Amino acid sequence: MNKVAVVGYGNTKFSNEDKPIESLLVSATKSLFDQTKNIDKNDIDAVLVSTNDNAKYLSAILSELTGISPKISHTVENLCSSGTNSIVSAYSYLVAGLADIALVVGADRYDCHGQILEWDSARGEFKHPIFWASMFTKAHKREFGTTEEDLAVVSAKNHTNAKLNPHAYSDKTYSIDDVLQSKFVTDDLHLLDCSRPCSGASSVLLASENVAKKFEQPVWIKGIGQKTTSASLTKNESLTTMTSTKIAARQAFDMAKIQVNDVDVAELHDAFTICEIMALEDLGFAKKGEGVSYVRELYGTQDKKINPRGGLIGAGHPLGATGVAQVAEITQQLQNKAEKRQVKNVNVGLVHNMSAAATSSNVLLFQS
Amino acid sequence: MNMFENELKNGNFVVSECGNCKKIVWPPSDYCNCCLSFVTWRKIIPDGKLIEFSKKNEIIFGMVELEGKIRVMGRLKISSDEIRNGQCVKLDSCNYENGPQFTFVSCNGAY
Numbered sequence A: 001m002n003k004v005a006v007v008g009y010g011n012t013k014f015s016n017e018d019k020p021i022e023s024l025l026v027s028a029t030k031s032l033f034d035q036t037k038n039i040d041k042n043d044i045d046a047v048l049v050s051t052n053d054n055a056k057y058l059s060a061i062l063s064e065l066t067g068i069s070p071k072i073s074h075t076v077e078n079l080c081s082s083g084t085n086s087i088v089s090a091y092s093y094l095v096a097g098l099a100d101i102a103l104v105v106g107a108d109r110y111d112c113h114g115q116i117l118e119w120d121s122a123r124g125e126f127k128h129p130i131f132w133a134s135m136f137t138k139a140h141k142r143e144f145g146t147t148e149e150d151l152a153v154v155s156a157k158n159h160t161n162a163k164l165n166p167h168a169y170s171d172k173t174y175s176i177d178d179v180l181q182s183k184f185v186t187d188d189l190h191l192l193d194c195s196r197p198c199s200g201a202s203s204v205l206l207a208s209e210n211v212a213k214k215f216e217q218p219v220w221i222k223g224i225g226q227k228t229t230s231a232s233l234t235k236n237e238s239l240t241t242m243t244s245t246k247i248a249a250r251q252a253f254d255m256a257k258i259q260v261n262d263v264d265v266a267e268l269h270d271a272f273t274i275c276e277i278m279a280l281e282d283l284g285f286a287k288k289g290e291g292v293s294y295v296r297e298l299y300g301t302q303d304k305k306i307n308p309r310g311g312l313i314g315a316g317h318p319l320g321a322t323g324v325a326q327v328a329e330i331t332q333q334l335q336n337k338a339e340k341r342q343v344k345n346v347n348v349g350l351v352h353n354m355s356a357a358a359t360s361s362n363v364l365l366f367q368s
Numbered sequence B: 001m002n003m004f005e006n007e008l009k010n011g012n013f014v015v016s017e018c019g020n021c022k023k024i025v026w027p028p029s030d031y032c033n034c035c036l037s038f039v040t041w042r043k044i045i046p047d048g049k050l051i052e053f054s055k056k057n058e059i060i061f062g063m064v065e066l067e068g069k070i071r072v073m074g075r076l077k078i079s080s081d082e083i084r085n086g087q088c089v090k091l092d093s094c095n096y097e098n099g100p101q102f103t104f105v106s107c108n109g110a111y
Helices: A021-035 A058-066 A082-095 A129-144 A146-161 A178-180 A245-255 A273-283 A291-300 A313-314 A319-334 B003-009
Strands: A004-011 A045-050 A072-076 A103-106 A184-188 A200-208 A219-228 A265-267 A348-355 A359-366 B015-019 B024-027 B039-043 B046-056 B059-066 B070-077 B086-094 B099-108
Touching: A004 A021, A004 A082, A004 A319, A021 A058, A021 A103, A021 A129, A021 A200, A045 A058, A045 A082, A045 A319, A058 A072, A072 B039, A082 A219, A082 A319, A082 A348, A082 A359, A103 A319, A129 A184, A129 A273, A129 B024, A129 B046, A129 B099, A146 A273, A146 A291, A146 A313, A146 B046, A184 B003, A184 B046, A200 A291, A200 A319, A219 A245, A219 A319, A219 A348, A245 A273, A245 A359, A273 A291, A273 A313, A273 A348, A291 B059, A319 A348, A319 A359, A359 B070, B003 B039, B003 B086, B003 B099, B046 B099, B059 B099
Parallel strands: A045 A072, A045 A103, A265 A348, B070 B099
Antiparallel strands: A004 A200, A004 A219, A103 A200, A219 A359, A348 A359, B015 B024, B015 B039, B046 B059, B046 B086, B059 B070, B086 B099
């Protein structure tokens, strides 16, 4: 099978800026072109756009606005995991030999409607993600004795990491007490337990093995795992386990022939603080019920291994951009170009990106 | 609107069931998600189990399981002092206004 590498990336600052979606897409593409040597627009075979925006024909529009005439161009939407779904789609084109170089750009606006899945009747009037997150949180508290303070550690850690990310939405650090003092959104969630929708865009350039050599420090995609268990949140049999994440992780580790202990740096989908704890457990970084101690150890030792760019909580969550930004971060980390956020001695990186109360998950593994 | 939503408007919670597979189809759909036959509709058995709950301002909300299979998020008209995980709850009312709405009370009617 053809190998595929990430050979370039670009980002915009995540913010509340009221910018057209097309402009966000072009900004992240310009950032990629500015940072990537040896790129020729004529060599780009595929342009994929990851977004939940209602605007149409965005990949063709982005191609026109950036002077690219690709063979393949289309949008990919899969709620919060649209970014990694787009990257896997681009990977597939490259592996199949239909393209040699693919540009993937993810973007969404602060007013994106993608966070609410109107179709899911089972959510009743409680459609916003804070309601399923409250169910996950309360169930984890009940089953494992997880406390508000344990959850606050995740937020404090990720905001601290985001402070060193120039593209992050948040530029403030928060103590555990600050998180606990932030207003209650529900009885089980503080405001600072939640990621926030914002405007932002990220991009990555993928290349097949024979072409990747002309770029500096290609980072190889070694493993891919994807699983959709359902669309309705109420099909989750357990409220303390993300089944789709567990299944996707197993696939990715098997494909890469890598163990979780080999992972040096990871981007996890912390839509809410509880999600990082559950992801650590379901990906195998910690045993079930021990995600909390894992996070406390990271925070206590200022270890940036998990969510070095600040996660969704610190960096912000423009839905279509998130998965792409996660891959861009892992690429930077494995290229030793993450500056103040750099985790030392990294060789293997992991990205975990999920949708709609973890009914769908993608897990990707990378190696320098 | 589909059958489920139409019936909610009339205050009825109906379940889609496949005559061929003899299975409940949830979330509601016109077709069986196993054999893709047309479903039939019937009223739900209103007694269920409270799986989990939380509170936003003065509204207690939670996930309820009905007929051992159907899980929905709804309002819980049960006092904070009495509510407990795993307790028996009963569908009190349902409606459709900008989306489905479900309200549950304690099986013993305590409020």
